[in-house]
Amino acid sequence: MEPAHWIQRWQEGRTGFHQNAPNQWLERFYPGLELKAGDSIFLPLCGKTVDLIWLAEQGQKVLGVELSPIAVEQFFNSNRLSAEQSSSDSGKFTKWESGSISLLEGDFFNLTRYDLQDCRAIFDRAALVALPFEMRQRYVEHLADNIAPDTKILLVTTDFIQEEKSPPPFAISDAEVHKLYDSRFEVLHLHSEDLSNSRDPLAKRGVSSLIENVYLCSMRK
């Protein structure tokens, strides 16, 4: 989806993707990221996710990027954090900092190697699946071009019959994950969960079959 879509969604408060509790796959598979205390983890297209808080509580430095200033402001306000604002070195982002959490307000596609140089891991929940096909290819290439060679990605995707629900999110098959990541990453499938009869908002919106897949992608040396 183009930036204007997301800016408008936040203005209208249409944020059904937001979860009030930390993501269950992050909690379960976080040890596989093998982060040391103080290591930095990056959350692309982060919205106002509480995963940022959970990761900071595990002792990580946390960096997010988010297009919508409303999302960023709501994140700090709802967690009762006061943030200092400055312009990023590139001038492309407004940087909001509070303790070990930093959010870059601006467009993911303006991130550079310099912005991501400290990141040892990435958690992608509802980021890849928020983008249409041609943007997904650009997204993976942009990540791979700007992260350090030893970076690991914990990736959560959803797969369902796209015709049953207009995007976003976009349904992503296992085959597509491999097509997108295989050339730059070793892709390990960690888990599949059938959420068809769950309380997941997608399942409630008439999607007849809903599978969530979790992957660990390690950048090839």
Ligand SMILES: C[S@@+](CC[C@H](N)C(=O)[O-])C[C@H]1O[C@@H](n2cnc3c(N)ncnc32)[C@H](O)[C@@H]1O
């Ligand atoms: C589906 S939401 C997921 C948010 C978050 N990952 C979560 O789990 O709640 C996608 C988010 O990506 C943001 N976004 C979309 N395109 C972006 C871009 N090019 N750069 C930065 N953020 C973007 C949107 O504003 C929205 O908050």
